[in-house]
Amino acid sequence: MRKIVIAGNWKMFKTQAESKEFLQGFLPHLEETPETREVLLCPPFTGLSVLSKYLHGSRVQLGAQNLHWEEFGAYTGEISGPMLSEIGVRYVIVGHSERRQYFGETDATVNLRLRAAQRHGLMPILCVGETKQQRDAGETESLIINQLDKDLVDIDQENLVIAYEPIWAIGTGDTCEATEANRVIGLIRSKLGNPNVSIQYGGSVKPNNIDEIMAQPEIDGVLVGGASLEPESFARLVNYQEL
């Protein structure tokens, strides 16, 4: 069974005080949220412990934005799987395009991080997607298939979420047409060996387009940046209307 996963990726936003304030505004809205929807928040590392404390006993799951492949060691600035699972983290985003673009993440390191997540009982969310230039050159399909081929070597697809995030749609307000996101996600699904993998769409998901996106048959959830930072707008996303 494919799970619906609605995830907020806070990127490098929110202090601990701001995170607490967000929860006060957001949590009451969950009373309306159908039980079948998994709701997930991925704050920066400093926000994880405070959210872990305040989300205890709530249905909101906690996700990190990255992890290193070793359990410990001399890797300044990195964090490991056991450090995340110890404080109640369940999910971890791996291979986000911002990590690939600004921090030298490659398909090889993405694969190592995915393996580490699974080894430590964390559910990885693998991000894939093309640039505007690649889309315009007609390379979307080949690029994504190449990313999947390299990133998923020896990965257990039973414990995996994928997010299709076209880079040109991230933070731009230029959302991918819902039917086009559905088509690409269908293509990703056809390349997987397991029918249970949830595949999200990410890139300028907003209260005004969530219902149409979630109405697409191949789309199992969303990975949201900007619109997850404000309690009312994220509440509208988790409480999307079925069309």
Ligand code: 13P
């Ligand atoms: P936006 O929702 O701000 O476009 O960001 C999408 C994203 O990168 C989520 O990981």
